[in-house]
Amino acid sequence: MSVVRTAVTGVGSYLPPHIVTNEELSKTVDTSDEWIIERTGIRQRHKAADDQPTSDLAVEAALRALADAGKTAADVDLIIVATTTPDNTFPATAAIVQKKLGAPVGIAFDVQAVCSGFVYAMSVADGFVARGHSKCALVIGAEEMTRLMDWEDRTTCVLFGDGAGAFVLEPREGQGTKDDQGLLGFALRCDGSKTDLLYVDGGPSTTGTVGHLRMTGNQVFRHAVVNISEAIVAATEAASIAIPDVDWFVPHQANARIIRGVGERLGLDENRVISTVDLHANTSAASIPLAMDTAIKDGRIKRGDLVVIEAMGGGLTWGACAFRL
Structure with missing residues (x-):
């Protein structure tokens, strides 16, 4: 089809x-x-x-x-x-x-x-x-x-x-199969009951200021590992692919410990996980394409590879996407 x-x-x-x-x-x-x-x-x-x-x-x-x-x-x-x-x-x-x-x-x-x-x-x-x-x-x-x-x-x-x-x-x-080039499957989530774990204490309708970032780090870490892992599984299932079939995982570059935690939970091959957090820290919404570009430019990720990207942020929001480059 x-x-x-x-x-x-x-x-x-x-x-x-x-x-x-x-x-x-x-x-x-x-x-x-x-x-x-x-x-x-x-x-x-x-x-x-x-x-x-x-x-x-x-x-x-x-x-x-x-x-x-x-x-x-x-x-x-x-x-x-x-x-x-x-x-x-x-x-x-x-x-x-x-x-x-x-x-x-x-x-x-x-x-x-x-x-x-x-x-x-x-x-x-x-x-x-x-x-x-x-x-x-x-x-x-x-x-x-x-x-x-x-x-x-x-x-x-x-x-x-x-x-x-x-x-x-x-x-x-x-052709409507997992071999197609393009976006194959998504999983998007939000749990608004966790807004107090990661937020900025300012805004136009509250303080009239930009505010500063506030985070309960240990709680964010715990939710990140569990939630991101679930989203990866859901996105790969939506794409009709198995996790071992994925060539490269490109996570949100928040923290090396979170990246390792998700990898261990899902049994991912660490050699297939792109990590650039040491070079640019957490750049929020920019971190996935930054890491992806780095891995393409250095020859690791190639045209035709099956890639999964994932992230979790304030909201709490999280999600994953599987695609073939």
């Missing part, structure tokens, strides 16, 4: 040039390189310049993804930006990206599911592309999480960084 699949045809990423090492942080925060590495696996993070908004990071990643797909901004008819650190309360950062890219009038909006935002945005884009409403979509995860940090809270400020990653999505004809 012939079907239209949403295929990933281009991948790109961008990290602002300013690198903040653990050693640098230890000069202003009560922490140490050893303490951070032992608990998180993070060695450094990137920090955007004061005059570099989230949309600038998104545009750089988008241009690289478009080049990888052999497309230009003139081809783009849909832009979805997954972000929890928008340039402004409104308009959507996607609209600003559209303007900066010089893309034609089309569909542009943001998705806010925090660290799960990129997976959510991929699902939303699939609804447009696979149904014929978009011929060339940009899905971008872009974050400046350092803007939300309380730099006196060593349990959170060491965990996050800034960056952006993007996928170009285009329609491809398939």
